[in-house]
Amino acid sequence: AQSVTQLDSHVSVSEGTPVLLRCNYSSSYSPSLFWYVQHPNKGLQLLLKYTSAATLVKGINGFEAEFKKSETSFHLTKPSAHMSDAAEYFCVVSSGTSGTYKYIFGTGTRLKVLA
Amino acid sequence: GAVVSQHPSRVICKSGTSVKIECRSLDFQATTMFWYRQFPKQSLMLMATSNEGSKATYEQGVEKDKFLINHASLTLSTLTVTSAHPEDSSFYICSARDMGAGGTYGYTFGSGTRLTVV
Numbered sequence: 001a002q003s004v005t006q007l008d009s010h011v012s013v014s015e016g017t018p019v020l021l022r023c024n025y026s027s028s029y030s031p032s033l034f035w036y037v038q039h040p041n042k043g044l045q046l047l048l049k050y051t052s053a054a055t056l057v058k059g060i061n062g063f064e065a066e067f068k069k070s071e072t073s074f075h076l077t078k079p080s081a082h083m084s085d086a087a088e089y090f091c092v093v094s095s096g097t098s099g100t101y102k103y104i105f106g107t108g109t110r111l112k113v114l115a
Numbered sequence: 116g117a118v119v120s121q122h123p124s125r126v127i128c129k130s131g132t133s134v135k136i137e138c139r140s141l142d143f144q145a146t147t148m149f150w151y152r153q154f155p156k157q158s159l160m161l162m163a164t165s166n167e168g169s170k171a172t173y174e175q176g177v178e179k180d181k182f183l184i185n186h187a188s189l190t191l192s193t194l195t196v197t198s199a200h201p202e203d204s205s206f207y208i209c210s211a212r213d214m215g216a217g218g219t220y221g222y223t224f225g226s227g228t229r230l231t232v233v
Contacts (some may be wrong), residue, residue, distance in 0.1 A: 022120075102149075105158045108157070108158050
C-alpha cells in the first residue's frame with residue numbers, strides 16, 4: 001500500500017533563507033510523487049511532480065524536489081523564501097493502476113515566513 | 116493548461132436543506148473526477164471517485180445517500196449534500212483527471228467550496 005508522511009506540521013523560516021519541507025513515502029512499486037501548495041480558502045496548485053524521469057525535479061516559483069529512492073524521500077526545497085510562500089504544502093503519492101488511480105495526501109506542512 | 120472550475124466558492128445554507136456543488140473541466144474532457152473534503156487545518160480526504168456515465172465509487176465511511184454525486188457529462192460532475200447539518204460544514208474540493216503531455220495523467224484541482232451549515 002502507498003502512504004506518505006510529512007514530518008513537520010509547521011515550519012518557520014525568515015524571508016530570504018532556505019526552505020526545507022520533508023516528505024517520506026511508502027510504495028510497493030515505482031511511485032509518482034507530487035507537491036501541492038494551498039493558500040487559505042483556495043484550491044490546490046501543483047508545484048512539481050516526479051514520474052520516474054529525472055530525480056531532481058524543478059517546479060514553479062523556484063521550488064525543487066529530489067527523489068531519493070534509497071531514503072524513500074521527496075523533500076521540497078527553495079533557496080530563498082519569499083513572504084508569498086507562506087501557505088500549506090501537501091506531499092502526495094499516487095496509488096493504483098490507471099483504472100483505479102488515486103491520490104494519497106500527506107497531512108500537510110504549514111510554512112510561515114517571517115519578515 | 117487544464118482548468119477546473121468549481122462553483123460556488125462559498126455557500127451558507129440552513130440545516131436540513133440541500134446544497135449542490137458543481138465541478139467543470141473547462142478545456143478538456145474528464146472521464147474521472149474526484150471529490151475531497153478538508154476539515155480546518157487538516158489534509159484532504161478523498162470522499163468519492165466520480166466516473167462519467169456510471170455510479171460513483173465512495174470511500175469507506177462516506178454516506179452515499181447524503182453525498183450524492185452525478186457525473187452526467189464529460190465536463191461536469193456535481194456533489195449534492197442532502198439534508199445538510201452543521202457537521203457537514205467543511206471545505207469541499209474537486210479534481211479532474213486529464214491526459215497531459217507525454218500521455219501521462221495529470222490532476223487539476225478546483226478552487227474549492229466553503230460550505231457553512233447554520
